[in-house]
Amino acid sequence: MTTSYILVLYYSRHGATREMARQVARGVELGGLEARVRTVPAVSSECEAVAPAIPEAGALYASLDDLKGCAGLALGSPTRFGNMAAPLKYFIDGTSSLWLGGELVGKPAGVFTSTASLHGGQETTLLSMLLPLLHHGMLVTGLPYSESALLETRGGGTPYGASHHAGADGKRALDEHEIALCRALGQRLATTAAKLDIA
Template sequence: MSAPYILVLYYSRHGATAEMARQIARGVEQAGLEARLRTVPAVSTECEATAPAIPAEGALYVSLDDLKNCAGLALGSPTRFGNMAAPLKYFLDGTSSLWLTGELVGKPAGVFTSTSSLHGGQESTLLSMMLPLLHHGMLLCGLPYSEGALLDTRGGGTPYGPSHHAGADGKRALDEHEIALCRALGLRLGKTAQQLETPRG
């Protein structure tokens, strides 16, 4: 049996959500667990996911086994009109087999997002990503206000999960508060997964 890991699954168009995923992974590793970074291929109105099996750069594409065997999940997407991006939704729509067998029931999960405008639908995007996770029976972990960066942020950050204001060109780097909140989510998911795995005597 492989060591427990947190799956950090995301879609990123311009790199901001991918950087958030890397920061969340660092938080997971601070908790002493492996962070498995995975992404999904793009889809379009002309075709379904027809990307090569291995992306040219960055994280590998996710498989159902990556999701099935994880100890917890961090799910990230840029916003698309206040909702998650289609490639991530396309992958989640194909997870019925895991729902039927209850593979994800009782596992911790969190969500994260990036937007080009400060009030560009961050919270509704985070909520939209929570819905399929609730259907899978996952235990949602947000960010409590005991995280000081949540009170100090002037960019992204919500109690529903980390967020990032990437700017109109998508090039604005994560600020110190956004980084802190990403790492806090990763740490929280890692610790929660370990606590749920610990037998109670």
């Protein structure tokens, strides 16, 4: 029997989005499902650049099978000019076979991001990640205002998904509200997948 899992798929360059992924995964586990944490390799303008088959540190690289077999998806990226980072988009752009087969239709999905500045495009980045998920027929969960941290946060946090303000140097740690919202997103994905009888 295959264990149901929520795929927590992210790209992180400086570690903030990776820490968010860890907190989302914790929320998935609090919701009663396994969290499968995966990342994607960086892209390079040099034709000779090849990523190692296994990253030197952190999560393993995602495969299409990880995505195909998930009961739900949490997708995370740092902000790049109000958009998702190129490595994550490159991976998502390669999911046509899953789209053709309807493999993700009806599965819950949520998104998360980290930005250097407080108003550095958090919401547009989250929306940019939602677009391909909607094309795949996934069900967007978002974060409802019943999450009290959404009303109290002085850093990241939006109804579109979890977010984090990393600061200009990228070193600002997640605060209590940002952690709570990351965990809430993961837990919401797990409980939604169970209610949909996908888990």
